[in-house]
Every structure is written in C-alpha cells, then in structure tokens.
Amino acid sequence: MKKWAKLRKKLVIPGVLAILVAMLLAGCGGGKTESQKGASDSQQSAREKIIRISEANVPNIDPGVGSDYASSIALANLYDTLVFPSHDGTLKPWLATGWKTSSDGLTWTFNLRHGVKFHNGDELTAEDVVFSMQRMLTLGEGYGYLFTGVVKEVKALDNYTVQFTLKKTFGPFLSTLVRLYILNKDQVMANIKPGPYGKMGDYGKDWLITNDAGSGPYMVKELKKQEHLYAVKFDQYWGGWDQDAPDAFKIIGTTAPSTIRTLMTRRELEITDQWQTKEALEALDRIPGVSVNAAFTGTILNIMLNTKKAPTDDVHFRKALAYAFDYDTVVDKLFPGCRKAKGPVSSVLPGFNPNLTPYERNLEKARAELAKSKYAGKLDEYPVELAWVAEVPDEEKIALLLQSNAAELGIKVNVVKVPWLSFVDQVAKPENTPNASIVFVSPHYSEAGSILESRYHSKSTGTWEQCEWLKNPGIDAAIEDAISTLDTNKRFEKYGAIQEKIVDLAPTIWAFDQAEKRAYQDEYVVWPAADLIKQGKPVTSVMGYMFYFHDFKVYPNKVPK
C-alpha cells in the first residue's frame, strides 16, 4: 500500500509532464500527418469530382422560401424550370418544349417535355407544375412575389399541357418563370405536417428544409444546418451527363476569410463566395492555380435614401449627397475592377439606358443643392442615419466614405451596423427605415424591368429592396405600363424614360456596378461562365445560374500538388 502510494506519487508529476510533452508532440508531429492526410483527402475528394463553393449561408432549399444567393444556386441545381436562362441572356425551352401566348398576353400555354423523371422516379406532369405555382402563390415567400401580383389561375389542360391565366398583361412573365421550380406534388403531399395553410397543413415546408422534391441534375444527399448542403449527381437526369461533369457539389455556409484561405490552399474548396474583401482576394490570387473571376451580373450597390424621413425627404438634400459622394475613390481604391454606376439599372442588364447623365462628385454643385434645400442652415438638427449590413464588411468602407464626404458639406452622418435580419425588420415601416441604407440588389430576372419594379414601384416598399419609400404614382404607372408592353423594343424605350425620371429624383446614390468577384481553382475546374468572361462575352445575370454545375468540368488529375 505504502509502496504503491510512493510509486504513485513518484509518477504523478513526471507522468503529467509526459502527457504535456506528448500533447506538444501531438501538435507538431500531428501537423505532418495532417498535411499528408490533407493532400490525400483532397485527392480522394477530387477523384470524387466535386465542386465545393462557399456562400454567406447554407442554402434554403425550399423553392417556395429560398431566394438569397446561396439558395438560388442550390435551387438551380436541384430543381428544373419551364425555361432556362442561357448565358447570352436568352431563354431556352427546358421543361417546356414550347409555348403559346394569347393576343392579349393574358393566357400562356406551355407544352411539357415527356419522360422527365423526378429524383424518386416519378414522372413530371402538368399537375406538378400547377401544384408548384399554387404553392408559390400561397406561401408568398422567397420568389413567390414575382407571381402573386401577376398570376390569376393555373390549370393542367392534360398531362403535358399547362395553362397560366394572368391578372394583367405582364411583358417579362417568361423571364420570371426561371424562378418557378417544379416540385413533385405526390412526394410533397406525402410529407405534409400540420401547419397554418389550412388543408395543405405546412405545405411540406418542414420536410423540404432538408429534402428536395425536384428533377434537377443534382439531388440532396445531406443538409447540415449552419454547415453545408451536399448534393450528388442524379444519374437519370433527362439532360444527360458529360463524363467530366462533377459528381457532386457542396455549398458551404461560411465566408470566414481564414477558413476560406485554408480550404483554397488545401484544394478543399473550388470556388469562393463573393464577399471576400479586396485584401483577401489579392491573397487568394497569389495561391498557385487559383484565379479571380469578376463577373458583372447586374448587381448595384445602392445607398438608398429614405424619401419619407427628414432630412432625406428633400430632393435637394439628396442631390447634395449624390454630388458629394466620391465615386472615383470607390472604383479606383475600394473596389478596383468594378464600374461606376450610371443610374438605377446596371449597364449589363437588357433595357439599360446608356444616355443617362450620372452624378459625379462636385462639391460646388453639392453646396448649391444644399443651399436650395429646406434644411440649409439647420444641418446640425438633422443628422443622417446610415445603415450598413453587418454580414457584408465591405459596405463599411462605403459607409465611412459617405460619412467623411458628407462632413465636408457640414452634414452629420451617423453610421450604424445592422445585422441582416434586423435590417429586414426595420425597413418594414418608413419611420423605422434609416435615412440611408447600403444594400446590394440584383435583378430577379434578366431585364431592366425587374430592377425598376423591385426597386422603385410602390408595392416593393417595406421590403429590403426598396428602402427609399419612393411612393411616386407617376413612376408606378410608368413601370406598370412598361412591363405590360409585349413588344421588346417599345418596352425597353419605356424603361429608358423611367430611368431618366428616377435619376432626376435622386432617391438613391448608385455607388457602383458590382463585379462579383470569386477566386476559383482555375487549374482543374472548368467554369463555363468564367471562360465566357475571359473571352469578353456576356454571362447571364440571373442570380444562381452562373453555377449550373451540370455544365462544369472537373479534372482530378490536374489538381496541383
């Protein structure tokens, strides 16, 4: 007993020291096996032919709910749509092989492709299209608003013919159909739980959080909340497969620069998110085999000015800010590679008016405008509250720039950092909406009308896409008139006139046309959109479709060592 105690005592301290040393060794020695293993991992997973991409969040894969960037990427790959947006901006037949429009533009009839299989083997029929549209209309979430004000009725004429009746003539209806993802009705109905939608229960919302009911080229294998979405190839995809196409894709919900850098270096990530800062992208670009792709996709960084709240309710005050803002610093120093914005619509969007006179920094003009405003001489009493979204750190640079520019005029700007969801909540009412909000907005479909309607029509007030509260009946009428024009040229002319009017009202400071920049593994991944951009060709501005992984190619043997 005593001997044992003695022995034990003797051993305790050396023992603990030994553990300590072992741990340190584990740290160092482990490092080696770590990197070796890392290499073998990436080879192994590269053999699996996978595209891994980082995004701001894990996608919301319910087609009736998701609408952010990550979700749009996931939905484009898990589900099919009636028409498909090509990179050149045209729409090509997809699930629909053809369609007819009545002369008044109110009735649209689509013929469906035969033999399209859902992931569970069911055949896709007109009933599924009807169900998917009705679900969109009822939920009203995600992309549903594209249809809620437009579609009156949808019915299946037979198994392969579906007919939409519209409430009003709507020129871009076809373009919006890229957001009608077709769900497998039977599969959803089999998974319904009690919920607020009457006899439809929860409309399958709970089940669709982690499952898909689609027919797209990939199907969900695993969705780990706050981590990733992992989807694998659907072998019986009606569109067929190229032998080098990726077998799987993974959308990873993190933008933490340290993580992204590590993963890219280890070749455990193929494409980064677009929220990496300029500094981070420069560092990523230095990794051998990694390139940075910059795509103009119609996104503009807006400084939205609340036109219903003092002092930004005064048009001269708004113009003063617009003339004070230092646009050159933005494109030269802060976001090199981006372009100056000319007005509300990005220059890459069909329907953009190239003849606009954009605001330029000119302090003379700014002071003159300020003198005309009713707040001249009372600037101290009217500070401007400027909000930027916490999840997008680059916006802070814009915020501080405007703050210092405004200070030159004697305007006091208070900068506030707001998390995204609180921001969405705040802007639901004009009195809670900040004077100025920095928000990126992308078009929902590839036409100027999309941006004009979602940004400046009164019905979009109260959403994060319009923090201006413009509420201008003239503009509303003009937008409605334009989008109900079926003739494309006439429609675009009308878009042009609206853009001029809006520029004159200065509800927004259009900070710049965003180049969506992502680093990617140029060496072993073929990314069709990036190749088109290299050749100087346009790419689609429909959010998500730059990442239609079916058309990608992965060459595992080319992974740099």
Next chain:
Amino acid sequence: MKLHSYLLRRLLLSIFVLVGLSIVIFIIARVVPGDPARMALGPRAPQFAVDALREEMHLDKPLVAQYYYWIKGVATGDLGRSLVTKRGVLEDIMEFLPATMELVMVSAIFVIVFSILFGALAARYKDKWVDSVIRIMAYTGVAVPSFVLAVLFVLIFGYLWPVIPALGRLSAGVQPPVSITGLLTIDSLLTGDFPVFWDALKHLFLPALALAIGPIFQEARIIRSAMTDNMGKDYVAAAVGYGIPNHIIMGKYLLKPSLIPAVSVMGLDIASLMGNAFLVEVIFNWPGISRYGMEAMLRKDLNAISAVIIVFGLIFVLVNILVDLIVAYLDPRIRLGGKL
C-alpha cells in the same frame, strides 16, 4: 443533514431558479419589437397564413397566457421554431450541443490537469524560479481574454505555422463516425476509428486551450496559496516529524485539502468556460451550440436565444450541484453541513 434531503433541497431550489430564469428570458424576448409570426414568414406572406401562425404561436393571447404556453412547451421539450434554421429549436440544440459539450469537457480536463500541476509545482518550489515563472504565466494567462487568445491562435496556427488544425471539428473529407453520443472523440473510439479520433482530438486542442488558459491559472494560484497556507499547519509539521517522506506529505496531506477552495470556484470556471465558448466557437468555426446561439442573438432569433439560455442555465445548475457534492466529498468537515 442527510445527503438525499440535501440533494432534494438543492434540486427544488434549482427548479425555482430555472423557472425564474425562464421568466427573465421570456421578458427579454418579448421586449423586442416586431411580430415574430411576420418575421418567420417574411414580409410578403399572405395575411391569413401570418394570422394562422400567430394563433399557433399564441401571440394573439395576453402575455401571461403566452408565458404559460411557452413554459408548457419548454417543459415538454417544444422550444418553438428557429427563425434562422426554420426548424424546431430542440432539433437544432440536439445537433449542436454535443460539439460544445465535447469542447467544454476537454477544456475542463485541461483545467484540472494543468492547474493542479502548476499549482503544486509553484507551491513545492515556492519563491524559486519555477514559482516566479508560473506566477508570471498566471498573470498573463488571466489577463488575456479567451477570444483574444483564440484570434491569436488562429493567426499563428491557422496561417503562420500550420502544425495543428485551427478551424472546425474535423478535417475536410474526413467522414465523421456514426453518431452515438455526438462527441466525435468518443464515437470514433467506440467504432474503433482511430484516425478520426486522432483528427478530432487535434481539432479540439487549440479551442480547448484558448478556453482553458484563464481558468488554469486562476485555479493554479488558488491551489498554490492553499498549499502554502497548509504547509504552515501543525499537522504537516507533525507529519514531517514522523518522518513521512516529502512526496507523500505533498500529495496526501497538502494537495488533497488544498483542492477544496479550487473545486469550490470550479462552478465559476465552468461558467466562464461556457460563456467564453460563445466567442471561441465563432472564431474557430466550431459547429457548437454557442455559435448557434451567437448567430441567433445577432439575428434576434428569440426562440433560439431563449432556448440556448435555458439549456445553459440547466447545465450550469447541474454543474453547481456536482461541484458542491465534490467539495463535500473532499472535505469531511463540511460534508453536507447546513451549508447550501
């Protein structure tokens, strides 16, 4: 007082505390402006669906009734739905809690092993260079907040000297073991998957260390001063007089009683571990409940915030009972005396 009646009192008090905590949380959660039903469904959802959800969430009833339904839900494990993940908060918590428990447990092991080691060494070599070095380490260790340590670890080991993984729970491409307990180290051992065990252990090292360093030195100082105090006691002098070897005196007569004050502040240390885990998990990209809670807080996801606080309160209360029992075990004098 008998052990079971003591335990019973302790438990009753804990239940009271938890109910009180739930009221505090409920008040905090309802102070926030905004309609939770509208927030859950989005600004463009039809009014009838929002109304239905309001009714389902009992938001149309007075506050007291709302509290009743909420606490009833909590008691039956229905913690409501998360605005962010769009699913039941309980499901989320079950998924994220094990990662946090694993992290906190490993750092608690670090704290116990190293605080005793450093405390005993410092006392044994009192006023020698070992003591001084440990003292300086202690002052620095306590002064550097764990989130700062975490950031520095990521900077050093994530970029400059990547000898040990600094992000996540497992290396990319490593297939996690079948989930039995949810603790990767234990699950991988149970399934005999040693490479995964090793990988998980390495990923635990830095975050656990970042959490542990503060408490290690806090405890080490307490142990040291308790041991040096006890060195002057008569019974030790007596033991020396009997010729009992030094290391036995150190271990049996000095260390054990000197652990009592250290263990009794252990509850506070666990609190600081769990609180700090909130920031450390965010920095190390650790998929635990704290990171989940942090995200919920930044996004005002009230059901999730309430649930996370309740769960932490529960764990904390249990840990404190455990700590009391350990103290009672170590110290026969106060073994379950009138002390609460």
Next chain:
Amino acid sequence: MNANLQPASDINVPSFAARFKEGFRKKWYKFSRNKLSVAGLVIVLAIVMAAVLAPYITPYPEHAGKFVDYGNASLAPSATHPFGTDIFGRDILSRIIFAFRGALLMAVLVLAIAVPVGVFLGLLAGYYKGSLLDTIIMRVTDIFLSVPPLLLALAIAAVLEPNLTNAMIAITIMWWPWYTRLVYGMATSLRNEYFVTAAELIGASKFHILFREILPNCLSPIFTKMALDVGWVILIGAALSFVGLGEQPPTPALGQMVSDGTRYMPDLWWMTVFPSLAIAVMILGFNLLGDGVRDMLAKGEHDHE
C-alpha cells in the same frame, strides 16, 4: 473589528484625519512592498492618463472619428504609424488610445451603478434575513447568478440596440448580484454583533444601522472585489464589442478593432495583434493593481502571492 473603535457620535475631526493619514501610510507601505502591484498601478495610471489626454498626445486624433484616407490604407507599422494603419487609413495607435476611453468609462459607470445597487440589496436582505424581502432579493439574485454572466450580457445586449450605453446596461444588470451575495453573507453575520444589537437597543434608525453600523464593516471586501472586478468589466466589455454589441464605428473600441482585424489576417496582422495586446495589457494592469489593493486591505499580515 474596527468599527466598534469608531463610535458614530463623537468623532474628533483632526485626529481622524491624522489617523487616516497614518493608516494610508501603512497601507501604502504594504502595497508598495509588492513590485507587481506597483507595476499594475503604473500601467493603470499610464492608461488613464493616455485616455484623458488622448486628443493631445495621440499622433492623429482625428483618426478616432469620421475619417477615411484610402490613400494611406493598410500600411504596415512604421515610424509615422507605429502600429500601422487599418483598411480605412486610420492610425491604429491613435485609435487604441481613444478606445481606452470607452473601456474605462464602461468600467467606472458599470461599477458605479452595480455596486451601490447590489450592496444596498445585500444589506437589506442580510439584515432582514428570514423575511419575505430576504427571500425575494436572494432568489432573484440566484436567478441572475444561474447563467454564465457573459452569456446573459450577450443576450440582453443583443435584444437591445447595439451601442455603448446598452452594453453598459447589459453588463450592469448581470453585475449587481455578485455584490448582493457578497454583502448578504457579511450582513447576516454582522447583524448579530454586539454593536448592532446595541444600536438597535438605543433605538437607532434602520437607516443608521444599515449604513452606519453594518456597511462600514463590509467596505473592505467590497473595495477589494471592486478593484478585482475592473479588469473583468473591461474584459466583458471587450467581448461584447468583439461581437459588435458595444461602441459603434467609427468610434474605436478594442474588441471591435480585434474583430475587424480578424477579417484581414494574416496579411494585415497589425490590425489584430496591437489591439489584442492593448486589451491584455489593460486587463493585466488592473488585475495587478486589484491584487495589490486586495493584499493592502487584507486583515492578515501575510500576503499569499
């Protein structure tokens, strides 16, 4: 017990001053014997001075406000910018010095509110031990002590608007219970002391008993805890500002600077490393000073550290 040497009725003013002076000299001797405590005092004084004189001593005081200079952005440490500049072209040294202001203000205000409130409640509950008042106060205290403090502060700060005031409110709300519990323990034992019963017998007011008889005997542990708590408040404040729940930009705060810097690691390491060191040095200073104060106020002759 010191207090029964100090009858409340006839205090001789000059002798009290003299005694105070003498006491102070003794205490200072005790304090200054420990070099670490003196080092702590020096650090704290330096930080307080720097914070107070920030507009005069910082190289670029305007960089703590609405200022951007993208031409000088992301410069590595150099003679002109000893700690480098951040991505907005602002001098990091100047911003750190200004950030000390917020941190100190927070520590002072939080303790200035939490301590009196906590002490008062603790006195009440302790003196009226066994009453309903005691039960209510102490059970509420238990509730607040049942969650990790940082967690509760985060939750409260998160539901409020993010700014310095609300961060302070959040920390104050979770801080007072510690003092209530501390004073409660002392008050429950003191209320049975002879001088308290004596005062009760001669019909002294409750106010007199609580604040003149019991409170003075609790002061030393209260001050000790306060001295040790300053570092903790600063730490929790830094943690809140690290997650964006403290002082809002462009006003600098240390935690916020660290968290901004993490986005630019490792290339712009100076954006992270210097504010981190500033936090560590600041807390270290206050901890050393706090230990010194504790040893100074300790009754026993022997200081353990």
